[in-house]
Amino acid sequence: MKDNRTPNYGLDAPVAVRNMLVVAAFGIISLITRLLGVWSRQDAIAVIARPLMLAGLGFGAMALWMIYDSKIGKIRERERYLDKINWKGHERVLDVGCGLGLFLIGAAKRLSTGRAVGIDKWQQEDLSGNNAEGTIRNALIEDVADKVEVNTGDARHLPFADASFDVVLSSMALHNIYNADERQTAVREIARVLAPGGRVLIIDVRYTSTYAATLRDAGLTDVRCVQGVFPYLLTLITFGSLGWGYVIGTRVIDKTSSSAA
Ligand SMILES: C[S@@+](CC[C@H](N)C(=O)[O-])C[C@H]1O[C@@H](n2cnc3c(N)ncnc32)[C@H](O)[C@@H]1O
Numbered sequence: 001m002k003d004n005r006t007p008n009y010g011l012d013a014p015v016a017v018r019n020m021l022v023v024a025a026f027g028i029i030s031l032i033t034r035l036l037g038v039w040s041r042q043d044a045i046a047v048i049a050r051p052l053m054l055a056g057l058g059f060g061a062m063a064l065w066m067i068y069d070s071k072i073g074k075i076r077e078r079e080r081y082l083d084k085i086n087w088k089g090h091e092r093v094l095d096v097g098c099g100l101g102l103f104l105i106g107a108a109k110r111l112s113t114g115r116a117v118g119i120d121k122w123q124q125e126d127l128s129g130n131n132a133e134g135t136i137r138n139a140l141i142e143d144v145a146d147k148v149e150v151n152t153g154d155a156r157h158l159p160f161a162d163a164s165f166d167v168v169l170s171s172m173a174l175h176n177i178y179n180a181d182e183r184q185t186a187v188r189e190i191a192r193v194l195a196p197g198g199r200v201l202i203i204d205v206r207y208t209s210t211y212a213a214t215l216r217d218a219g220l221t222d223v224r225c226v227q228g229v230f231p232y233l234l235t236l237i238t239f240g241s242l243g244w245g246y247v248i249g250t251r252v253i254d255k256t257s258s259s260a261a
Pocket of ligand 1: 009012013096097098099100101102119120121122123124126127130153154155171172174176177
C-alpha cells in the first residue's frame with residue numbers, strides 16, 4: 001500500500017539558522033523602535049542598534065535562504081546532481097554523511113537490482129532530527145526501503161572493503177569535519193572504496209577544490225570541480241566563508257592488472 005506521508009529531510013545546520021534568526025529578530029526590533037522614535041542617532045543605544053539593523057538584515061536573509069534550500073532547493077537540485085551519473089540500475093551506491101537520506105533515497109530510486117548504502121554519525125548540529133530511524137522512515141515513505149541500508153560510522157574510517165562501491169556520493173557532509181587533514185582522510189576513504197570504473201560525486205559548501213586535488217592524488221581521473229554563478233555570489237556575500245560547488249570523478253579501470261589476472 002502506498003505511504004501517503006511526506007518525507008522529512010530535515011533542516012541543515014539548525015543551530016546556526018536559529019542563531020541567525022535571533023540576530024534578525026533583534027535587527028527588526030531595532031528597526032521598529034527607530035521608526036517609532038523610541039531612540040535617535042544621538043542616543044547611546046544607537047551604537048548597538050544601528051549595526052544590529054544591518055546585521056539582522058544579512059543574517060535574516062541568510063537564514064531564510066538556508067531554510068528554503070533545505071526544504072525546497074536541495075530537494076529539487078538532487079535530481080540535477082544525480083543526472084550526472086550514467087545509471088545502469090545495478091550499482092552498489094554509498095552515501096557518505098547520508099543524514100535523513102536525501103541523496104541515498106534519490107539514488108535508490110534509480111536502481112533496479114542495485115543497493116544504496118548510507119553511513120552517518122548522526123550529528124544533531126548538522127541536521128535537525130538526524131537519526132537512522134528517520135532515514136529508514138523516509139525510505140519507506142519513498143517506497144525504496146528494500147534497496148536501502150543504513151549504517152552508523154565515520155567518513156574518516158569507512159567500514160567497507162576497498163573497491164566495494166560503483167558510485168560514492170556525499171552531499172553537504174564533509175565540511176563538517178573541521179580538521180583539514182581529517183577531511184582529506186575522508187576523501188581518501190571515498191576514493192579507496194570506489195571500484196574501478198566507479199564514479200564519485202561530492203557536493204559541498206566549502207573546500208570542493210581541495211577535494212578534487214585529493215581525488216586526483218588518489219588516482220582518480222576526469223576529476224572536475226564546478227561552481228556556478230549563484231555560488232560565486234554566495235561566496236561574495238559571505239565574505240568567502242561559503243563556496244558552493246561539486247566535484248565529480250572516475251576511478252579508471254586498470255587494464256594492466258585486469259589483463260594480468
Ligand atoms: C548537512 S547534513 C547533510 C545530510 C544529507 N547528505 C543531505 O544532503 O541532506 C550533514 C551530515 O553529515 C554527517 N556527518 C558529519 N560529519 C561526519 C563524519 N565524520 N562521518 C559521517 N557523517 C558525518 C552529519 O551527521 C549529517 O548527517
